[in-house]
Amino acid sequence: MDIREYLKEQADLINDKIREYIPSGTPKKLFDAMAYSLMAGGKRIRPVLIVESAKAVGKENVEEIIDIAVAAEFLHTYSLIHDDLPAMDDDDLRRGKPTCHKVYGEAIAILAGDGLQSYAFELVSKNKNISSDKLVKVINILAHGTGIYGMVGGQAADILHEKENSFDDIHFIHTHKTAKFIQSCCQIGAVLSDASKEEEEALKNYGLYIGLAFQIWDDILDEIGDEEKLGKKTKKDREKNKLTYPSVYGLEKSKNIAKNYVEKAINEIKILKNPEILQEIANYIISREV
Numbered sequence: 001m002d003i004r005e006y007l008k009e010q011a012d013l014i015n016d017k018i019r020e021y022i023p024s025g026t027p028k029k030l031f032d033a034m035a036y037s038l039m040a041g042g043k044r045i046r047p048v049l050i051v052e053s054a055k056a057v058g059k060e061n062v063e064e065i066i067d068i069a070v071a072a073e074f075l076h077t078y079s080l081i082h083d084d085l086p087a088m089d090d091d092d093l094r095r096g097k098p099t100c101h102k103v104y105g106e107a108i109a110i111l112a113g114d115g116l117q118s119y120a121f122e123l124v125s126k127n128k129n130i131s132s133d134k135l136v137k138v139i140n141i142l143a144h145g146t147g148i149y150g151m152v153g154g155q156a157a158d159i160l161h162e163k164e165n166s167f168d169d170i171h172f173i174h175t176h177k178t179a180k181f182i183q184s185c186c187q188i189g190a191v192l193s194d195a196s197k198e199e200e201e202a203l204k205n206y207g208l209y210i211g212l213a214f215q216i217w218d219d220i221l222d223e224i225g226d227e228e229k230l231g232k233k234t235k236k237d238r239e240k241n242k243l244t245y246p247s248v249y250g251l252e253k254s255k256n257i258a259k260n261y262v263e264k265a266i267n268e269i270k271i272l273k274n275p276e277i278l279q280e281i282a283n284y285i286i287s288r289e290v
Contacts, residue, residue, distance in 0.1 A: 010052075202271055
C-alpha cells in the first residue's frame with residue numbers, strides 16, 4: 001500500500017464532509033474566515049486517526065462517526081489560526097496561503113478560531129448515532145486533549161520556556177502542545193468502536209508516541225525543510241530561540257528519538273484486530289518532507 005496515496009484519498013473524503021458541516025450565518029465575514037481556514041489545505045491527520053483507530057478495533061460503519069472526526073479538524077484549525085497570530089508565532093503563511101489574520105484581520109481571526117472551537121463541541125453533541133454516555137466521554141477527551149491540560153497548556157509552555165534548555169521542559173511542551181490532541185483522537189476512535197480497556201490503552205499509548213514523533217519531525221523540518229514544499233517560512237524556531245529537539249539534541253539524535261517513538265507506537269498496537277494502517281501512518285510521520 002502507498003500510504004501517502006491512501007492518506008490523500010482519506011483527506012479528500014474528510015474534506016467533502018467538512019464542506020457539508022461548515023456553518024454559515026451572520027456576520028458573513030466571520031463565517032467566511034472560518035471557511036477560509038478550514039479549506040486552506042492540510043493532510044487531515046487527526047480526523048483520519050479517529051476513523052482509522054475505530055477501524056483498527058473492528059468498527060465497520062465509520063460513516064456514523066464522521067462528524068466527530070470533522071469536529072476534531074475544526075479544533076485543529078482553530079489552533080492553527082491562533083498559533084499564526086502576531087502574539088503567538090506571527091506567521092504570514094500557512095500551507096502556502098496567507099494566514100487568516102492577514103486576510104481578515106486579527107480580531108476576526110481570533111473570533112473565527114473561537115467560533116470553530118465552540119462549534120466543534122456543538123457538532124459532536126448533535127450526533128444521533130452514538131449514545132449520550134459515549135458522546136459525553138468523547139467531549140471530555142477532546143476538551144482535555146485540546147485545553148489547559150493539553151494543547152493550550154503546551155502552547156503556553158512553549159511561549160514561556162523559549163530560553164530554557166532541559167529535557168523536562170521540551171518533553172512537557174511536545175507532549176501537551178501536540179501529542180495529547182493526537183492521543184485524544186486515537187482514544188476517541190477506541191471509545192466509538194466499543195474497544196476493550198486493553199485496546200483503548202494501546203491506542204492511547206500509540207497516539208502519545210506518534211504525537212511526540214510528529215512534533216519532533218516538525219521541529220526537524222523547520223530546520224532542514226523546503227519552504228516551498230512546507231508552505232511556510234522555515235528556521236523560525238531558531239530565530240525565536242524556541243526550545244526544540246534539534247536545538248537540544250541536534251538533528252541526528254532528534255531523528256533517532258523520533259524513530260524510537262514510532263517503534264514504540266507500532267509495538268503498542270500489535271494486539272489490535274487491524275493495526276496495519278495505523279502502523280503505516282506511524283512510519284509515514286517520520287518520512288514527511290512536507
